[in-house]
Structure formats: C-alpha cells, structure tokens
Amino acid sequence: MQRASIPPAVSLRSYALRLARLVLPYVEALAVTALVTAGGLLIVRHLELPNISLIFVIPVLAAAVRHGVFAALWAAALSVLAYDYFFLAPLYHFTIANPADVVALFFFLLVALVTSALAARAHARTRSAQREARTTAQLYDFSRKIAGVLDLDDLLWIVVAYLARALNAEIVVLMPQQGRLTARSAFPPDAALDKADIAAAQRAWDFDYRVGGFNDPVTPSPRLFMPIHTGRSEVGVIGVLPLDPSGRLSPEDRDLLEAACSQVAVAIERVMLADEAEKARLGAERERLRSAMLTSISHDLRTPLASIIGSLSSLRSYGDRYDEATRAELLGTALSEAERLDRFVGNLLAMTRLDAGVIVPKREAVDVGDLVSTTLRRAMPLLKDSTVASSVTADLPALSLDFVLAEQALFNILDNAAKYSPAGGRLSIEARRAGSEIGGRIEIVVRDEGPGIAPAALDRLFDKFYRADDGDRRRAGTGLGLAIAKGFVEVQGGTIAARNRSDRSGAEFVVSYPL
Structure with missing residues (x-):
C-alpha cells in the first residue's frame, strides 16, 4: 500500500x-x-x-x-x-x-x-x-464514544476515525506484538508505514518521547509519533500525518492530541484488563467444570460398573447355587445399571455436541400427544415408584420440532422429577395451549411432589454438573440432564423454566414451544 x-x-x-x-x-x-x-x-x-x-x-x-x-x-x-x-x-x-x-x-x-x-x-x-x-x-x-467499548479492535477503530476527522490527518495506532511494534488500526485503512515511519515509532516507544514530524531533525519521518501510556505501563504509539500542506499541527490540535492520548491509553488498558479478567474467569470456570466432570465421571461411572461387575461375578461364581428368581434379579440389576451407564455416556456426548454448536434440528411435524406418550413409555422404568398422570388438551396443533431432541429433553425432565419425588408420590405431565390464537405457544408442564427447589438453586438449576442437595433420597446423577434439556429446547426455539409449585410442595418445569 x-x-x-x-x-x-x-x-x-x-x-x-x-x-x-x-x-x-x-x-x-x-x-x-x-x-x-x-x-x-x-x-x-x-x-x-x-x-x-x-x-x-x-x-x-x-x-x-x-x-x-x-x-x-x-x-x-x-x-x-x-x-x-x-x-x-x-x-x-x-x-x-x-x-x-x-x-x-x-x-x-x-x-x-x-x-x-x-x-x-x-x-x-x-x-x-x-x-x-x-x-x-x-x-x-x-x-x-470510547467509554462503553469492550472490544479492542472496535476501540482502536473509533480512536483512529475520530482523531482523523478532528485533526484532518492520517492516524495509525501501533501496539507491541511478539516483541515488535505492529500497526493495529489506521484511518484511512490503506495508510501504510515505510521504514522511516517504523523507525520513528520504535524510537518513540523505546524512549517514551514524542518524535518525528518536520521539527525533528533526528528522525526523517513526516509523521508525528506520540507514545501512549498510563501510570502502570506503556500501551502503544499513535502516529499522526497532518494533511495540511504545512505538515504541522496547530497548537490547538496538538493539545487535543496530547489529551486524547491519555484517554486512549486508559481506555486501551481498561479493555486489556477486562480481557485478562474474562480469560481468568473462563479459566477458573473451565477448571471448575473439569473438576466437576472428573468428580461426576469417577462416581457415576464406578457406581453402575460396580453393580454390574458385582452382579455378573456373583452369577459366574455362584450361579448354580441361586434359584431362578435370584438369578433374574441379578441380571435385572446388571441390565438396569448398564442402561443407567448408557444414559450417562449419552448425556456426556450430548453436552459435548451442545458446547460445540453442531446440533442442527431436523424439523418435522410433531404431534404433542405422541411426544408425551412416547416419552412416558421410555421413562416408565424410572417412574415405577411414582404414580404418573398425564393430560393432553384435545386438538392441539402440530409443532415443528426435532422429535428426537424434544423427546430427550422431556425424558431428562421426567428423570429429574423421578429422582426427587418420594416413593408413591404423584408425578403429572400436562400439555396445553397458551397465549393468543396468533403467535401462541404450546406448554408442556411436569409437576412432582418432591421437596421443591431451594431459592439458592433456582438460578443454577440448568448449569452443567450442578446437582441440588436433597440428602440421601436423591438418586445419583451427572448434573447434566437439565442442562441438556435446556440446550435441546432452546436450539429448537423454545424456552424452559423451573419454579416451585404454589399449591403444595414440589417443583414445576414448563417447556414452551412457539406455534
């Protein structure tokens, strides 16, 4: 250029x-x-x-x-x-x-x-x-203009564009990158620096002093380079090439440039500190999730595996001593724990796909009653200790959903309700229409008679690897079921919410899909 x-x-x-x-x-x-x-x-x-x-x-x-x-x-x-x-x-x-x-x-x-x-x-x-x-x-x-900007590239573009108009000059901002000054933003965008300009900018950076311009006999560059720094550290260098034929800035423009450099330095440092804080937060969050995942995997893999190994080893070693009912019970335990292990691995894979953003719903016309009945049949082994009631409003219109994703989301909600419901408790699922005829929605509501949701847990209920504490009555879980349900519902354009029941103890989950 x-x-x-x-x-x-x-x-x-x-x-x-x-x-x-x-x-x-x-x-x-x-x-x-x-x-x-x-x-x-x-x-x-x-x-x-x-x-x-x-x-x-x-x-x-x-x-x-x-x-x-x-x-x-x-x-x-x-x-x-x-x-x-x-x-x-x-x-x-x-x-x-x-x-x-x-x-x-x-x-x-x-x-x-x-x-x-x-x-x-x-x-x-x-x-x-x-x-x-x-x-x-x-x-x-x-x-x-620069107060609320949090992205460094956006901030630098605002700086160079504003100063170029205010000073009637070409503006370029250089910042250190991999041990050398590199042009990060310029206005006009095709403004280029030659070797003399780079040498002048480096001198301004090294000696923390204004160099260049026609009044500088040492540095043969028509651009004026000013270092920008705060009390904590140096940030970069601003280069100015006045478009006036004299090639010089007026005293008023020079005062404006010096004052603007101070503000630019503070703004850049603020953005960089915010970026570092965000990286530290993300690193801490990754570490927390990694620890939670390792804890969950170590417990939720070993528990079903221990049951499977114990049942099968007993059958292998003492199978001829057991009667038919005992052998069937041991085989049933092994099968149940294997299915539980399969759900655990499936949840891990589903969460990985959600995090990667690779899930694309395969939409089709889905009958709400069919969705509810299919999910209940699949979840029946988990609900054997509960009294289940379902209600689907007649003549509900079909929804445009991915049946597999919608069924898995509802299954995870039922699985969660079963874990926190007392033996013999009533668990209900209701499908109904809400909103106006135009722009309405279909709601699927799952209610249980468990202890409800603690106020401190409401905001974290759909977080990955989060499990509300309910003493010994809680069945083991990964803390991924509700997070996956939320992801599957939202990827199809729906919403999911949780609250405590108003008529008695228990939780209520509401899944809403637009028509």
Missing part, C-alpha cells in the same frame, strides 16, 4: 486559502482605516472640531480585537499616516508644520500602541478560553 498523497488541485487550493488567511487581517485593517478616514473627513466638513485624531483609535481597536497585535500595529501605522495626510497642515503631504501636531501625533501613536497591546492580550485570552472550551467539548465527546 502507498501512502495517501494530496492531489495538486487540493494542494494549490490549500495554499491559496492559507495565503488568504494571512493577508485578510491587514486588508481588513486597511479597509476600516479608509472608512474611518472618510468618516472623519465628513465630520470635519460639517463640524468644527479641534482634534479628530481619536477617531483613528477605532481601526486600531478593531484590528486588535479581531486579529491580534500585528494587525493592530499595522492599523496604527495606517491611522498615523492617514491622520497626517488628510488632517494635519499642510494637507495632502506627509509633512508636519506645527511642532504641537508632532507631539500630539506621537502621543496618539503611543496610546494606539498601548491600546492595541491591551486589546490584543484580551483577544488572545478570549481565543485561548474558546480553544480550551472546544478542546474540552471534543474530549468529552471522545470519552463518551
């Missing part, structure tokens, strides 16, 4: 405007002096005044207030010449016949100079206050 160049037409126009700005104050002072002189001639023609010199203070004050001391001095010189030429004898000559007029002219010039100096000082203070107010307003606007 090549460095952006200024078109010749734009360059000539910029020089013309710059020249006009330089000449305009003196042309204006000449015009005002001419008008005052014409006014003085009209006054003298109609009135007898002993001295008309004070009228020439007007162009001096006007030039001082509007353009500063040099324009005021120019206006004072023009006023002296005009007063001498048009009002002092001999008229229309630059000579003075009366010595008193020389003294008067001298004091007039002195008064004009003092007045112009005072007015120019007041003008300079006013301009300085206005410049500071503009800079403060720009910095406030800039700080608002």
